[in-house]
Amino acid sequence: MIEQLVIYPLITQMLLAIVLMFFWSRIRWQRVVSIFGSLINLGVAIWLFVTVWQGGTLSIQAGNWEAPFGITFVADTFAATLVLLTAIAGVAVSSFSAGSVIPARLKFGFFPIFHFLLLGLNGAFLTGDIFNLYVWFEIIIITSFVLLTIGGEKAQLEGAVKYFTLNILASIVFLTAIAVLYGLTGSLNMADLASKVAAVENRTLVQVNALLFLVGFGIKSALFPLYFWLPASYHTPPSAVSAIFGGLLTKVGVYALIRVFTLIFEVDPFLQNVLLAVAVLTLFSGAVGAIVQNNIRKIFSYLVICHIGYMIAGLGMMTEMAIAGAIFYLIHDIMVKTNLFMMSGVIYKIKANHNIRKLGDFYADHPKLSLLFAIPLFSLVGIPPLSGFWPKLSLISEGWFTENFIVIGAIIFASFITLVVIIKLWGEVFWKTGEKLPEVRNFPYFNKLTNIKKTQMLAPIILLSIVSLYLGFGAGNIQNLAERIAFELMDNQEYINTVLSK
Amino acid sequence: MKTIILRTASNYMLPLLLVFSVFILLRGHYLPGGGFVGGLIASIAFVLHAFANGLGDTRQLIRFHPGFLMPTGLTVSFLSGVSPIIFAGKPLMTGLWYPHHLPIVGNLGSALFFDIGVYLVVLGVTLTIIFTISESV
Amino acid sequence: MEVLLAIMVGTLYASGIYMILRRSLVKLIIGIILLGNGANLLIFLLGRIAKGSPPIIPGDSKVFLEAYSDPLPQALILTAIVISFGLQSFAIVLVKRAHKVVKTDDLDEMNATDEYS
Numbered sequence: 001m002i003e004q005l006v007i008y009p010l011i012t013q014m015l016l017a018i019v020l021m022f023f024w025s026r027i028r029w030q031r032v033v034s035i036f037g038s039l040i041n042l043g044v045a046i047w048l049f050v051t052v053w054q055g056g057t058l059s060i061q062a063g064n065w066e067a068p069f070g071i072t073f074v075a076d077t078f079a080a081t082l083v084l085l086t087a088i089a090g091v092a093v094s095s096f097s098a099g100s101v102i103p104a105r106l107k108f109g110f111f112p113i114f115h116f117l118l119l120g121l122n123g124a125f126l127t128g129d130i131f132n133l134y135v136w137f138e139i140i141i142i143t144s145f146v147l148l149t150i151g152g153e154k155a156q157l158e159g160a161v162k163y164f165t166l167n168i169l170a171s172i173v174f175l176t177a178i179a180v181l182y183g184l185t186g187s188l189n190m191a192d193l194a195s196k197v198a199a200v201e202n203r204t205l206v207q208v209n210a211l212l213f214l215v216g217f218g219i220k221s222a223l224f225p226l227y228f229w230l231p232a233s234y235h236t237p238p239s240a241v242s243a244i245f246g247g248l249l250t251k252v253g254v255y256a257l258i259r260v261f262t263l264i265f266e267v268d269p270f271l272q273n274v275l276l277a278v279a280v281l282t283l284f285s286g287a288v289g290a291i292v293q294n295n296i297r298k299i300f301s302y303l304v305i306c307h308i309g310y311m312i313a314g315l316g317m318m319t320e321m322a323i324a325g326a327i328f329y330l331i332h333d334i335m336v337k338t339n340l341f342m343m344s345g346v347i348y349k350i351k352a353n354h355n356i357r358k359l360g361d362f363y364a365d366h367p368k369l370s371l372l373f374a375i376p377l378f379s380l381v382g383i384p385p386l387s388g389f390w391p392k393l394s395l396i397s398e399g400w401f402t403e404n405f406i407v408i409g410a411i412i413f414a415s416f417i418t419l420v421v422i423i424k425l426w427g428e429v430f431w432k433t434g435e436k437l438p439e440v441r442n443f444p445y446f447n448k449l450t451n452i453k454k455t456q457m458l459a460p461i462i463l464l465s466i467v468s469l470y471l472g473f474g475a476g477n478i479q480n481l482a483e484r485i486a487f488e489l490m491d492n493q494e495y496i497n498t499v500l501s502k
Numbered sequence: 503m504k505t506i507i508l509r510t511a512s513n514y515m516l517p518l519l520l521v522f523s524v525f526i527l528l529r530g531h532y533l534p535g536g537g538f539v540g541g542l543i544a545s546i547a548f549v550l551h552a553f554a555n556g557l558g559d560t561r562q563l564i565r566f567h568p569g570f571l572m573p574t575g576l577t578v579s580f581l582s583g584v585s586p587i588i589f590a591g592k593p594l595m596t597g598l599w600y601p602h603h604l605p606i607v608g609n610l611g612s613a614l615f616f617d618i619g620v621y622l623v624v625l626g627v628t629l630t631i632i633f634t635i636s637e638s639v
Numbered sequence: 640m641e642v643l644l645a646i647m648v649g650t651l652y653a654s655g656i657y658m659i660l661r662r663s664l665v666k667l668i669i670g671i672i673l674l675g676n677g678a679n680l681l682i683f684l685l686g687r688i689a690k691g692s693p694p695i696i697p698g699d700s701k702v703f704l705e706a707y708s709d710p711l712p713q714a715l716i717l718t719a720i721v722i723s724f725g726l727q728s729f730a731i732v733l734v735k736r737a738h739k740v741v742k743t744d745d746l747d748e749m750n751a752t753d754e755y756s
Contacts, residue, residue: 004593007593018576018577018580021576062593063594064592064596135718145729152736158737160733160737162749168726172671178682232753631732635728
């Protein structure tokens with residue numbers, strides 16, 4: 001029964017969360033269990049990925065109910081890749097939070113909730129049922145609320161109110177969309193919906209429904225007019241939490257958009273124009289927002305928004321190569337954004353400040369760390385051999401072939417602004433001779449920490465930097481992977497046949 | 503709300519409501535009911551007791567922190583969910599049934615244990631939420 | 640019945656959105672609750688309201704003999720209710736904490752995290 005493999009990542013995360021709940025107040029044990037459990041989960045994810053890569057799409061019916069009636073779990077190459085990336089980011093952030101989050105926060109169940117969040121992410125990637133996707137989304141947002149408010153500082157609570165309101169609104173819009181879809185077709189299984197939606201006669205209602213899905217997922221993935229919750233909240237929690245949020249949460253929205261608009265709905269020219277316009281505006285507004293900010297984490301928050309635009313642009317062009325570019329960018333972005341937020345955490349631990357105007361001297365004080373931090377920063381910009389460059393290349397060339405010159409302009413503009421922002425950051429934080437910052441009392445400075453904690457904080461950054469370097473220098477392999485995913489998404493017969501076991 | 507009538511009544515209501523919640527839990531497979539409703543009824547029993555006698559008395563009555571019920575219930579549900587994978591090689595959450603009819607209990611299946619887990623989780627979650635909110639007033 | 644329910648759903652959505660747009664935190668929560676109820680009712684409405692027996696085929700026949708009602712919307716609504724129960728209780732605790740720390744009920748004054756620094 002090789003199909004059982006599909007739910008093993010869910011089972012390991014769930015088991016881990018339950019075990020950690022029993023150790024509620026024993027933080028030392030929680031740290032050890034969380035790191036080792038995440039490593040086991042990484043092993044399971046690699047196993048799943050290799051199996052899917054060699055043997056094709058797998059699917060399993062929960063409760064053994066036949067396909068359109070029961071809940072399906074599917075692992076195609078796209079889902080398996082994202083589960084693998086989640087597992088890598090999970091190991092990194094688990095180790096980083098063991099080192100960096102203060103015990104007062106860990107006491108409120110940080111680790112169990114963190115693993116429930118990873119469970120939700122894995123579930124959202126692996127499910128093949130649209131209502132089940134809603135349930136996983138809810139698990140993700142409930143756990144993310146708790147992670148966001150753990151500690152209960154003023155800024156955290158204020159950010160959480162905004163995050164909370166808009167995300168609940170997104171869920172309600174998503175639920176409404178599901179209700180309409182169920183009313184139209186009488187089915188919830190995504191593979192089954194593919195043929196049933198195409199057969200609906202009332203095309204206007206289908207279009208409206210598609211827009212409802214776009215709004216619901218658009219809020220979650222922080223698209224242009226709907227992103228305001230993100231820069232208001234992502235810089236408030238501990239860096240470890242920001243890392244997992246910035247790396248993965250908005251990407252789930254992008255995953256859902258790509259899945260829904262390649263599998264269920266056929267993208268007509270109108271929807272295509274909407275997607276492209278939204279992508280262009282997202283690129284502009286994110287880039288412009290990033291350039292004026294001074295708080296490191298706020299800069300990265302705006303860059304998260306800005307770079308969502310690339311993926312939506314790829315989806316909007318709707319050709320196989322463009323989607324391959326979007327997928328490549330998604331893979332690159334998850335690794336780099338997680339890494340950047342962890343990096344900002346280390347800088348904060350060293351200097352006790354987030355404002356780039358006040359920081360400085362980092363290169364003089366910590367030359368080795370600076371070189372390490374240069375890898376994610378310049379991968380993000382996409383200096384040619386590094387990983388950000390290749391997906392942009394395919395997006396721009398595909399924009400040329402489909403004659404979307406405004407999109408090309410926006411992509412180049414956003415890349416250029418990203419370069420400016422990173423150069424500014426590098427100049428201010430690393431090269432400038434900074435003023436002497438006042439000592440903060442009772443602050444856990446980096447050089448006062450034990451060696452174990454230092455390793456726990458730096459090892460994940462090194463791990464993700466190596467992955468980033470591989471994404472750049474082994475771009476051929478990743479491009480193959482992205483093209484295969486794009487092929488499977490555009491030609492969804494294999495997915496449908498596997499689920500409905502024709 | 504410390505009236506003598508409510509206090510006396512709540513002492514009788516507590517065991518009655520708990521028995522009723524278990525009844526609702528057990529009839530859930532074919533008839534309306536189940537773990538979620540049962541858990542809510544059980545938590546209402548304790549909330550009523552807390553209304554009449556104060557939070558401290560109810561805490562003493564339960565003895566352990568209600569939050570502990572959450573991982574316990576999750577474990578029960580989780581084990582019943584994965585038992586088909588371990589014992590029968592069937593997909594997650596497939597119903598496994600004991601083949602013989604037992605006296606009084608009826609047919610025994612893994613779905614019952616899933617519901618018991620849900621019952622415990624709901625009881626734990628609801629009590630934790632209500633205790634937290636009413637403590638910080 | 641359908642028309643009545645449709646009007647009901649529309650009213651719930653409209654009043655929910657109106658409440659969300661107010662400045663008070665408590666009204667925000669009321670708005671979220673109303674919107675959630677509207678969505679649940681919409682699922683119920685779109686699952687076709689049909690009077691009929693439960694969809695269980697009698698042991699001696701192979702197909703449904705009479706009209707049956709769709710059980711799935713009820714399962715969906717139950718799930719959605721459970722989820723919104725959790726979300727709302729979290730929202731109430733969050734609003735209470737926020738009110739205690741920020742010392743205001745007005746959303747317009749909660750803009751410290753949006754300010755340029």
